[in-house]
Amino acid sequence: MKAARILGAVALAGLLASGATASGEVGIIARGSSLHSANGFSFGGDGLLYVASGPGSQLVVMDRNGRILDRFGAADGVHGVDDVAVAPEGSVYWTEPFSGKVKKLTTGGAIVEIAQLPPGANGITISPEGRIYVNTTILSDTLWEVYPDGSAPRLIAQNLGFPNAMDVGPDGFIYVPSWIVHKTVLKVNPDTGATTTAAVGFQAPLSVRFDPAGRMYVLDQIAHSIVRVDLASGAKTLVAEVPPNSDNFNFDSQGRLYVSSAEDGAVRLLKNNGRLQEISPAGMILPGGLAVRAGADGRDELFVGDMFTLRKFEVIGHTAKPRDVEHIRFMDPASLITVQSVSNAANGSDLILTTWFFGGAVQIWNPVTQTAVATHRDLAFPLNAIAFDGDIAVAELATGKVVRLSDRSTLGSGFTIPTGLAAIGGDLYAADFATGVVSKIVDDGAPLPAPVVVAAGLSAPEGLTVDTDGGLLVAETGIGRVSKIDIATGTVTTVASNLAFGNNPVIPFVGPPASPTWLSFTTVAVSPTSNALYVAGDEAAVSPHGRASVIYRIER
Secondary structure, eight states: OOHHHHHHHHHHHHHHHHHOOOSSEEEEEEEOOSSSOOOOEEEOTTSOEEEEETTTTEEEEEOTTOOEEEEEOGGGTOOSOOOEEEOTTSOEEEEETTTTEEEEEOTTSOEEEEEEOSTTEEEEEEOTTOOEEEEEOSSOOEEEEEOTTOOOOEEEEEOSSSBOBOEEOTTSOEEEEETTTTOEEEEEOTTTOOEEEEEOOOSOEEEEEEOTTSOEEEEETTTTEEEEEOTTTOOEEEEEEOOTTEEEEEEOTTOOEEEEETTTOOEEEEOTTSOEEEEEOOSOSSOOOEEEEEOTTSOEEEEEEEBTEEEEEEEETTEEEEEEEEEOOTTOTTSOSOBOOEEEOTTSSSEEEEEOGGGOEEEEEETTTTEEEEEEOOSSSEEEEEEETTEEEEEETTTTEEEETTTOOEEEOOOSSEEEEEEETTEEEEEETTTTEEEEEEETTEEEEEEEEEEOOOSSEEEEEEOTTSOEEEEETTTTEEEEEOTTTOOEEEEEOSOOOOOOOOOOOSSSTTSOOOSOOOOEEEOSSSSOEEEEEEEEEEETTEEEEEEEEEEO
């Protein structure tokens, strides 16, 4: 890692923070985490933290105080990174689950692929002697030894019950959490693959680590706890209670325990009083889908799809105050895996949520009772869904269609990547992210034979929303702009520009081939109590040392 690279990144962040302008009056009313999720992490011999931010496709370098020093992203060759380990000689290794690749950052600053494993490459750990072990999970179930020089990987074991973050014990064996199937910690001989059970009695053991004294600790995802396990007796001692969806933990060279969070992007340090202190702030990680409605007191209520959470804010003056967080429950079949788009249901009380993850789903959600009214999973990677004509219109990535939810009949087809949807009475409009075209696909309730172009030349359009005067508002994510379309003339005018719609990395995924995959869905929402607009940004430079997820309010 070079000093010039770090200083250049800091200078760029400062420039963006001071230079953001727009034709509309734009203000930031909420700020989130500086990381797009915090997943696996490890300490280097230099005392720095190397943090995997999977949804952000970033390897983030920070000091022990949480100050971000560098980010390696998609442009550098980092894609959907999950877990990190640092070798004794200083090279940094990580896994990329969706592609099954294992890569390293050399001490000279080069990024090199060293292994191609089955999809699902996940936990990685390195022995004191420098042997590198990697497991795969969910998409496959294996344990490998990989080599720094890129030699062919060696299969150690398989069918471990979907492992996750693992560690090498003082005895040289690999201690692997059987996260989903066995709900135990397994002990694996790295030379023979012989496997025995080392510890039992967990609900969802997600991560195993040894402290510098050689004692084993386990993070239980469902119990929301980290316990120390006596390997001789099996006795457990509670060390810390952790927030929902904590992802991983690790120790520095002095034995201090740090915890990372997938859903809020925080890295926390366990203090002597038993409490966790944020060293890198918690908050929104990938806000995108937005729905707004008037609250009982006349203030705007915002519902934000934020990858692993559904967040509710109340807008008071120039600030969006957090009011509620609904957490994704990974082990609950009734829960969505992620939340991308959010819209208001026709009844005005429920919400329509979508996720494309692992095939995807559309869910009708009651935010008052915090329960699912209905969940529809037999869809082809839904990217967006809105209330339409007494039904719900769904944009499907895999088919390139817009369909009715009730009977899956086609409302429009021929799209490359259908994204934004908007309804004006019985008319339905759709945006295509790839072609930059917004089309009318339904006229007065009747699907048209082919989409009729309303506006073209847009830059990566995502969310589409009806304005108060009947025009269409669109988030042009390719150039950070909210634009307005006159549906009669096709004229496109700028509403606000220079917005931070920056995090759309292309992540190789086991879904539809040859299509970009992104984890937030940028939507424009119109205030029902004023003429203001709301839109989420995901790479805003809000400080000299870091970027954060934000929500903008655009006054008109």
